[in-house]
Amino acid sequence: SQQGEEDPQALSIQEGENATMNCSYKTSINNLQWYRQNSGRGLVHLILIRSNEREKHSGRLRVTLDTSKKSSSLLITASRAADTASYFCATRKTGTASKLTFGTGTRLQVTL
Amino acid sequence: DGGITQSPKYLFRKEGQNVTLSCEQNLNHDAMYWYRQDPGQGLRLIYYSQIVNDFQKGDIAEGYSVSREKKESFPLTVTSAQKNPTAFYLCASSLVEEQPQHFGDGTRLSIL
Numbered sequence: 001s002q003q004g005e006e007d008p009q010a011l012s013i014q015e016g017e018n019a020t021m022n023c024s025y026k027t028s029i030n031n032l033q034w035y036r037q038n039s040g041r042g043l044v045h046l047i048l049i050r051s052n053e054r055e056k057h058s059g060r061l062r063v064t065l066d067t068s069k070k071s072s073s074l075l076i077t078a079s080r081a082a083d084t085a086s087y088f089c090a091t092r093k094t095g096t097a098s099k100l101t102f103g104t105g106t107r108l109q110v111t112l
Numbered sequence: 113d114g115g116i117t118q119s120p121k122y123l124f125r126k127e128g129q130n131v132t133l134s135c136e137q138n139l140n141h142d143a144m145y146w147y148r149q150d151p152g153q154g155l156r157l158i159y160y161s162q163i164v165n166d167f168q169k170g171d172i173a174e175g176y177s178v179s180r181e182k183k184e185s186f187p188l189t190v191t192s193a194q195k196n197p198t199a200f201y202l203c204a205s206s207l208v209e210e211q212p213q214h215f216g217d218g219t220r221l222s223i224l
Contacts, residue, residue, distance in 0.1 A: 004154075030210075031210075033212060040217075040218070040220075041217050041218070042116075042118075042202055042204075042215030042216050042217045042218055043155075043202070043204075043213075043215045044215070045212035045213065045214070048212055088154055088155070090155075092210070099157060099160070099170070100157075100213065101157075102147075102154035102155040102156075103154050104152070104153055104154045105152075105153075105154055
């Protein structure tokens with residue numbers, strides 16, 4: 001079953017704008033990860049945030065985690081056309097080894 | 113360069129036929145995974161392996177089989193029992209199960 005649900009399903013912005021994607025999940029987690037997928041390609045890991053962390057940065061990416069609301073957000077600042085891709089959150093539930101559960105993704109389109 | 117290689121990129125299956133998807137990694141990772149992705153959907157776990165000669169069923173294992181005879185290789189067989197095999201199949205690996213996963217570029221399977 002899908003643990004994470006991304007919102008919005010699709011997002012279209014202009015280059016230079018910020019893009020915010022949200023992920024909600026249902027059960028307690030050990031960590032939450034964000035991945036990016038270009039069309040027809042495999043996923044690329046972007047960032048991992050642990051359940052005891054509230055915010056993490058990596059370059060133009062900022063991820064927040066609110067375990068009380070069971071939600072996370074991914075902010076991409078100063079978007080570029082090359083950021084056009086689908087973005088997925090994936091959660092590792094508390095007490096379960098190995099399994100990541102992926103959400104349905106947000107399709108981001110960045111136009112010039 | 114280290115990475116994960118999936119082959120073939122495109123595969124066609126006839127009714128009643130078994131087909132095998134190849135996944136090879138040279139990252140020296142212990143854990144390997146197979147996912148299925150349907151259009152507009154997230155990833156669903158088919159099988160995973162934490163160590164050579166051991167593997168576990170994921171959420172949608174029916175109609176699929178795997179083997180893990182070598183650390184580098186984790187082939188997936190789509191059997192004739194899988195009645196709806198048309199999908200994009202992604203292989204991934206991680207150093208250990210808690211670490212982020214590295215993905216191959218997928219195999220797109222279609223029915224003739």
